[in-house]
Amino acid sequence: MNSVVAINQRARSSEQKALRRHAVLETAEVYFKEVGYEAFSMAQLAKKSGVAKGTLYLYFNTREELFLTLYEQSLVRWSQIFIGSLSDTMTSKTYAQSLYKTTQADGVFLPLLIRLEHVIEHNVAIPRLIESKRVFINQVEAVAAGTSTALRLSTAQATEVVKTMGVLLIGATQTDQSPALDDEDLPADVQYLITSFSSEPLFIKNAARIIEGIRAEDMSGV
Amino acid sequence: MNSVVAINQRARSSEQKALRRHAVLETAEVYFKEVGYEAFSMAQLAKKSGVAKGTLYLYFNTREELFLTLYEQSLVRWSQIFIGSLSDTMTSKTYAQSLYKTTQADGVFLPLLIRLEHVIEHNVAIPRLIESKRVFINQVEAVAAGTSTALRLSTAQATEVVKTMGVLLIGATQTDQSPALDDEDLPADVQYLITSFSSEPLFIKNAARIIEGIRAEDMSGV
DNA sequence: ATGTTAAATGACCGATGGTCAACTATATAG
DNA sequence: CTATATAGTTGACCATCGGTCATTTAACAT
Incomplete structure (x- = not known):
């Protein structure tokens, strides 16, 4: 029982989900700074975030x-x-x-x-x-x-x-x-x-x- | 022998090519006004221009x-x-x-x-x-x-x-x-x-x- | 241990811009 | 008038895109 919310393989609690969402956003920001808007692809972001592409769409509609x-x-x-x-x-x-x-x-x-x-x-x-x-x-x-x-x-x-x-x-x-x-x-x-x-x-x-x-x-x- | 440059099935002279290019641009402008930038597709433009998609790329590189x-x-x-x-x-x-x-x-x-x-x-x-x-x-x-x-x-x-x-x-x-x-x-x-x-x-x-x-x-x- | 729930997955979809070997309309030569 | 050469045209094809969803399975409750 950590007071710190750890990110499991599956994020179940809303806290964990927020954490995962935040992690994806951080990765996205770094990636965006690298390649800019046009070259930014969701498939690449998934790879860099360590999740499947479909998972991204659980956290962001588009x-x-x-x-x-x-x-x-x-x-x-x-x-x-x-x-x-x-x-x-x-x-x-x-x-x-x-x-x-x-x-x-x-x-x-x-x-x-x-x-x-x-x-x-x-x-x-x-x-x-x-x-x-x-x-x-x-x-x-x-x-x-x-x-x-x-x-x-x-x-x-x-x-x-x-x-x-x-x-x-x-x-x-x-x-x-x-x-x-x-x-x-x-x-x-x-x-x-x-x-x-x-x-x-x-x-x-x-x-x-x-x-x-x-x-x-x-x-x-x- | 027309003094007017007609557009054949194939545009051979540079005049005919300019004419065809111009015709494509006119079609493109009308089409652009209809659908705007994002929805503008080269395949559709080809259809509306009455040429194949590949032909568009003879007249415009991208x-x-x-x-x-x-x-x-x-x-x-x-x-x-x-x-x-x-x-x-x-x-x-x-x-x-x-x-x-x-x-x-x-x-x-x-x-x-x-x-x-x-x-x-x-x-x-x-x-x-x-x-x-x-x-x-x-x-x-x-x-x-x-x-x-x-x-x-x-x-x-x-x-x-x-x-x-x-x-x-x-x-x-x-x-x-x-x-x-x-x-x-x-x-x-x-x-x-x-x-x-x-x-x-x-x-x-x-x-x-x-x-x-x-x-x-x-x-x-x- | 077992059952239940829902997070995660990735094969799949239609559409995109762009390519290129094959085709053939046209001009020219004989 | 026919044969050949030239080059404009074609559309099947490609990689990649954003987005979907049936299936899998991790994590919890019992």
Whole structure:
């Protein structure tokens, strides 16, 4: 009788099942970091997890629900780190820099975020989707609260900042082409194009513009 | 001897081949509008085009190269329409509205744009990719020229506006969840979340903020 | 020991993008 | 007009994918 819940060959108690589910998710996260979204196969994950493919589907209804779960975890993880990074004497720029840096630091958050709509759209049960949206709402509220303090904005303004930062981050990340083309020798004009779409300056400059825009706006007019 | 190039059972001349390629692309575009990206299958396209699947691969190396070609076409088509819609007395807001409306009007441009990096990343030959980037550069320049006149900005400023609009458009489109969830009855909180991420106001408000930010910036500092 | 329950399995399914030896429509040569 | 050469076209075929489900069997209760 261990007080620690051990994982038997068969997980019977809900504790053991949660443990096994968690183990699969950990394996999946490592595997995802290795190969990315497109090359991620359920058969391979099963092999790496030491279970049969069918077993994966006892714990996740579809491949997409598994990704959605990974995304949720990374969202919560990130928002805690980001909120922790905020101080009450930040400029738009330092705020944007911290936001950018913390999202980049997580190996799965951004790749899943930019694929989120495609992932969810086609293969997640509605109740699971609703649950996920609620997690999202909570995280947005938490981040908005921190933002309100850090940037000295009203709650409504801070909420708008957070949502808009999300949109901008997705756009900037999506457009950033550097990782895909790595060390290929490209002609100078194309190389310049890619550089000019580098996500870091793109995000930070425009984040600052938007935050200043929101700050300057007369709140009575919105 | 027709002066018009007819399509035989076999396309021998390069003219005939171009014609057949074009016919396949037209079919593909209609088909894409019907079923979207994920459900688009090469076997179905072959059937609808009246050729064998293998024939498709004589004209396009991969599914992704076909999509890339469709994207290029839609980009050129859109930029012409958008430039035509510009006048020399526009505000940031009317500019953003026209940009939004013209991109939405095209049935394939945005869906392909937001998937572009994923599409290109994994399955397009490098030379084809370079070619595509050059088309992109040209279109950006053309739109920037029109933007410079319409918004009375320097060329550098106009170019920055255009690139940034692209990023914002991708982010806003990606985040817009209304099409996916249609008429499902969702709880009020989730429904509100989705509404608050509606791409049209999100894009237009932030586009204006960014344009005004760029306009206000001291150009010597950049 | 025995019976009961349900977790785990992996052969199997339909569908996908992509390939290629075989076929044959077409242009050219004799 | 026929024979030959060329090359565009074909569809059976392949590996792999996400997902299913009848069967097996580990783990518990009695």
